[in-house]
Amino acid sequence: MRASVAHDDELDVLLRSADPSRSFTTDHRRLTAAVASAGSATRVPRRVRSRVWVALAVAAALGLGATAPAVADHILVLSRTGQFGTAGTEGDSSEWLTSEGSDFAEVVDATYPEWLPLPPAVDANAFRRETVELLSASSGYEQVSGVEVSFEHQARCAWVYEWLAADTVADTQRATAAAAMLQESAHWPATVASDGGGFVDHLLDVANAAATGDRTVVEYQEQSECGAIPSARVE
Amino acid sequence: MRRNSLGPGRVSTAESAPALTVAVDRVAFGIRLEPLMEPLLKYFARRVLPRDDSYDCLSETLTVLWTKRRAAPADDTELRAWSFGIAKNVLRNHERAARRRTRLAEKTRESTENATAVNDERASRAVTALDSLTPRDRELVTLIVWDGLGVAEAGAVLGLSAPTARTRYSRARAVLRRALDLPVSQEG
Numbered sequence: 001m002r003a004s005v006a007h008d009d010e011l012d013v014l015l016r017s018a019d020p021s022r023s024f025t026t027d028h029r030r031l032t033a034a035v036a037s038a039g040s041a042t043r044v045p046r047r048v049r050s051r052v053w054v055a056l057a058v059a060a061a062l063g064l065g066a067t068a069p070a071v072a073d074h075i076l077v078l079s080r081t082g083q084f085g086t087a088g089t090e091g092d093s094s095e096w097l098t099s100e101g102s103d104f105a106e107v108v109d110a111t112y113p114e115w116l117p118l119p120p121a122v123d124a125n126a127f128r129r130e131t132v133e134l135l136s137a138s139s140g141y142e143q144v145s146g147v148e149v150s151f152e153h154q155a156r157c158a159w160v161y162e163w164l165a166a167d168t169v170a171d172t173q174r175a176t177a178a179a180a181m182l183q184e185s186a187h188w189p190a191t192v193a194s195d196g197g198g199f200v201d202h203l204l205d206v207a208n209a210a211a212t213g214d215r216t217v218v219e220y221q222e223q224s225e226c227g228a229i230p231s232a233r234v235e
Numbered sequence: 236m237r238r239n240s241l242g243p244g245r246v247s248t249a250e251s252a253p254a255l256t257v258a259v260d261r262v263a264f265g266i267r268l269e270p271l272m273e274p275l276l277k278y279f280a281r282r283v284l285p286r287d288d289s290y291d292c293l294s295e296t297l298t299v300l301w302t303k304r305r306a307a308p309a310d311d312t313e314l315r316a317w318s319f320g321i322a323k324n325v326l327r328n329h330e331r332a333a334r335r336r337t338r339l340a341e342k343t344r345e346s347t348e349n350a351t352a353v354n355d356e357r358a359s360r361a362v363t364a365l366d367s368l369t370p371r372d373r374e375l376v377t378l379i380v381w382d383g384l385g386v387a388e389a390g391a392v393l394g395l396s397a398p399t400a401r402t403r404y405s406r407a408r409a410v411l412r413r414a415l416d417l418p419v420s421q422e423g
Binding site for chain 2: 010016019021027035
């Protein structure tokens with residue numbers, strides 16, 4: 001029996017040597033972000049999905065359990081929690097918002113980046129309104145930075161649609177402009193700040209594909225990441 | 236416009252009770268799931284390419300877990316098997332999506348595969364041996380040896396009864412020993 005155990009040990013050692021996760025190092029920042037992004041109700045970037053329900057461990061880290069009874073004693077719940085940064089994403093000092101706040105939609109709207117460029121055919125007011133509605137519709141916790149990322153993402157999708165529309169009608173000048181904006185969008189501030197590794201590179205790949213006329217890649221981006229904001233869709 | 240239970244404007248303490256219940260519920264469920272975060276992440280890291288997608292798969296899994304939390308087993312061991320079962324379904328969806336991916340994904344996958352190719356001779360032999368098993372037996376073995384699940388737990392993930400899982404696991408190990416030129420033990 002002892003020999004059997006030894007053989008079993010040897011078998012297990014061999015099998016474990018083939019474990020693919022041996023070469024995988026957990027990125028705890030991304031792990032936290034993945035936990036925080038769970039429950040996303042909207043089609044936003046897979047790596048930086050921003051609509052957040054309670055972030056499991058993050059919520060615990062925020063001390064929600066301790067503050068919950070206090071919430072019950074108050075008649076008004078505000079979106080701004082007064083909690084900043086490190087509970088969720090290291091290096092991100094932005095404030096945590098709670099969708100339980102009665103002013104959540106207003107706070108989200110106030111976060112809208114006024115500088116965000118949109119294609120000429122997109123109704124900027126409708127785009128802003130629909131995006132705010134979308135972001136306000138989920139429940140949970142969210143950092144301000146996550147809201148900013150979502151706005152940037154939806155605007156980027158508008159440029160994806162713009163490029164696809166231009167390519168469809170072989171409007172080279174318009175497609176070139178859209179590709180240039182996709183390239184620029186990879187460097188938008190919230191996008192860059194939230195990149196846990198590889199996301200900006202991915203966006204640059206898409207932008208390069210657009211610049212070289214590779215419709216398959218741009219279509220894949222549209223199908224996998226866009227579609228939540230009707231007014232962003234340029235025909 | 237708002238979907239949270241507090242609704243717009245000022246709310247009374249009584250009206251805030253459902254939101255409070257949900258919040259406490261979430262924290263409690265989160266605390267139960269917290270020990271599973273990294274094991275589930277590694278479950279995906281073992282099975283998806285590019286491995287970066289593991290984080291997305293984990294996020295998807297947590298979303299499903301939250302949605303189905305009312306059906307979550309009270310026992311923590313059963314919760315783990317249940318969670319891995321959901322992860323298995325997320326993995327299948329991911330694989331289906333991966334098959335539809337475009338050249339962009341292919342390019343990423345190729346570079347990842349090159350970076351993580353098995354170059355250890357011993358590991359390579361083990362991979363070959365594992366590949367000699369049926370897909371379900373291979374998954375049973377890897378859930379146990381790589382993911383650290385118990386035999387009955389792994390069986391539950393794959394929809395096998397505990398006795399069936401034990402029998403299949405024992406047979407699979409015998410196959411692996413033969414494939415790896417290890418002496419076949421008396422068990423099974």
